[in-house]
Amino acid sequence: ATGARIDRHAVFRLVRRLARDAGIAGWARLSPHSLRHAFATTARAEGVPLEDVQDAMGHADPRTTRRYDRDRHNLDRDPAYTIAAARVRRSGG
Structure with a gap:
């Protein structure tokens, strides 16, 4: 003020x-640090590539950025599930 x-x-x-x-x-x-976790988690959930979130957060190592993503273990974001869903869509069922 x-x-x-x-x-x-x-x-x-x-x-x-x-x-x-x-x-x-x-x-x-x-805490102020909570905002960094919220930023990383939201950005990744919205599909922002890890490298872009890493750059935005100023991390040299992508493993550091991944630790900030509180939703990183969500199976909906697992590449295997994404590939399986795409195969189902392509096969029409």
Whole structure:
């Protein structure tokens, strides 16, 4: 509000206050880092390639980016399931 710099504790409080005001359950457990996890998980769920999410997050190693994706074990995103679904669509049944 004053235009002055804020420290990391103030950023924590800001994230939690905004989450609480938005009615987000579990707001007291959120942190600024939670936003990075949400970004990676949402981007990947929307089909953004891992390499692009990696670049956006500034990671040198894609394994780091994958750890941020909280939905990475979702079978709906497993390549084998995607291929199987495509085969079913092509075969008409």
